[in-house]
Amino acid sequence: MAILRAGLIGLGMMGRHHARVLRSLEGVELVAVADPGGDPHSVAGELAVLRSAQELVAAQIDLAVVAVPTRFHEEVALTLAAGGVHTLVEKPLAPDVEGARRIVQAFEDAGLVGAVGHIExxxxxxxxxxxxxxxxxxxxxxxxxxxxxxxxxxxxxxxxxxxxxxxxxxxxxxxxxxxxxxxxxxxxxxxxxxxxxxxxxxxxxxxxxxxxxxxxxxxxxxxxxxxxxxxxxxxxxxxxxxxxxxxxxxxxxxxxxxxxxxxxxxxxxxxxxxxxxxxEPLMTEHTAFLQAVRAGSAEAAGIVTMRQGLATVxxxxxxxxxxxxxxxxxxxxx
Missing domain, CATH: 3.30.360.10 (Dihydrodipicolinate Reductase; domain 2)
Known part of the structure; x- marks a missing residue:
């Protein structure tokens, strides 16, 4: 089984939990983290703290988790879609319907797995x-x-x-x-x-x-x-x-x-x-996302799809x- 290279952007309260789970998943290696505000919870470990989604894409990652504040979801998600990165975006998908619609379209057009972190x-x-x-x-x-x-x-x-x-x-x-x-x-x-x-x-x-x-x-x-x-x-x-x-x-x-x-x-x-x-729900969520990425299908593993995230917004x-x-x-x- 090929090891998937994972990236994480947003190292705040949720980001630290995502980092912990990503490091525990079999078949995944957390290779890059980013946050323009630094690393307040010291989750980066030996990794350099990058400043942007563009730098995350440049690290040649296969999948990413977006845990930045909601107002930045659209900008970050569109950058990752353009870079060919399967992405799990923390909820809500975007601050408004139009932003959520643009994210959905970008991931569907690119043939990428996109998910939303509705943990419940x-x-x-x-x-x-x-x-x-x-x-x-x-x-x-x-x-x-x-x-x-x-x-x-x-x-x-x-x-x-x-x-x-x-x-x-x-x-x-x-x-x-x-x-x-x-x-x-x-x-x-x-x-x-x-x-x-x-x-x-x-x-x-x-x-x-x-x-x-x-x-x-x-x-x-x-x-x-x-x-x-x-x-x-x-x-x-x-x-x-x-x-x-x-x-x-x-x-x-x-x-x-x-x-x-x-x-x-x-x-x-x-x-x-x-x-x-x-x-742990977060572990179950990540496992489902990983299965969807490996299957190449947003419907395969019971993840919250971006279209479902759009409906919630x-x-x-x-x-x-x-x-x-x-x-x-x-x-x-x-």
Whole structure:
């Protein structure tokens, strides 16, 4: 098996984790790193810290990971596409739909594998949840609700909570259900003195009518990452902080207590917490990307394709537009 030469641009909080995983992958050698701001976490090791994506391409790399701030994603990704480099771009793919569309087109025209780092897809709890939904364990899906809140991360300076955090929920909701967003209605708030929103509440409708609800903020002292999927057979709850998946089934035992028996609806049934393997999501993501690169196909290994990343950016922009207009906005993906 040929060793693939890897490059990494962006050596900040996420970049240091990407460097660690790249160095641990069999069949990959991290040969070049770049960051115009230097190496604050000392991840370069013996490697020289390059200054640009052009220098990264000149190092004759086969694949690259882009972990720079969102506003630089388009410039860096287009440079790597022009250099013939298979690329994984941290989420979101770009700060706006037009930038994301240009990136998608560049990689498709070049015949390169392009992926987006929506890490939640590789969380063990959500992977197990998706498999169980595909197998029909929940029956018809009625609603997907997510809560993602915690303190403000100092690493974020160029986007608000919608494009940084809520894009996780947008992507995972479409992925676990296998359905695209049709429309969204949202409200945002600005409470921390920054130019970007730090709180959003969004209601959505998927193409099959499934209702979605997303509560996301940077204003809570507690950290929460929960996805709840309700359907005709019960409810799945995935906690992606602990990678736990729990199923609350609808009751099947007749209720004899008269006051409760008159309630027309479901009742409580068995509760099952599944024992599932818990590999590191970032390792799983990199392994899938590597498999796709070796296969020469973005569809081969279950990676988040750039077209899927484009769709997520389109939904995020619709959320922001809805909050600004105070009305429901249809999602249009170019």
């Amino acid at each position: 897809r590789f969380n063990p709890a959500l992977q197990s949840l998706r498999t169980r939904l595909e197998q029909g364990e929940l029956g018809a899906i009625y609603q997907v609700a997510t809560r993602r809140q915690g303190p403000f991360p100092n690493r974020i300076a160029d986007v608000g909570v919608v494009k940084d955090l809520a894009t996780h929920d947008i992507d995972l909701t479409a992925w676990v259900t296998g359905k695209a967003f049709r429309s969204v209605a949202a409200r945002t708030a600005y409470k921390s003195g920054r130019e970007h929103e730090d709180l959003v509440a969004a209601v959505g409708a998927l193409e099959d009518g499934t209702v979605t609800n997303h509560l996301v903020n940077w204003l809570s002292p507690m950290k929460e990452r929960v996805t709840t999927v309700t359907g005709e057979n019960g409810t799945f709850v995935a906690d992606t902080l602990t990678a736990d998946l729990t199923f609350y089934s609808n009751g099947s035992v007749p209720t004899t207590w008269d006051a409760i028996a008159k309630f027309r609806g479901v009742s409580e049934g068995d509760v099952v917490r599944f024992a599932i393997p818990k590999p 389109a939904v995020a922009e619709a959320v922001i537009a809805s909050a600004a207009k105070g009305e429901t906005v249809d999602v249009v993906v170019p």
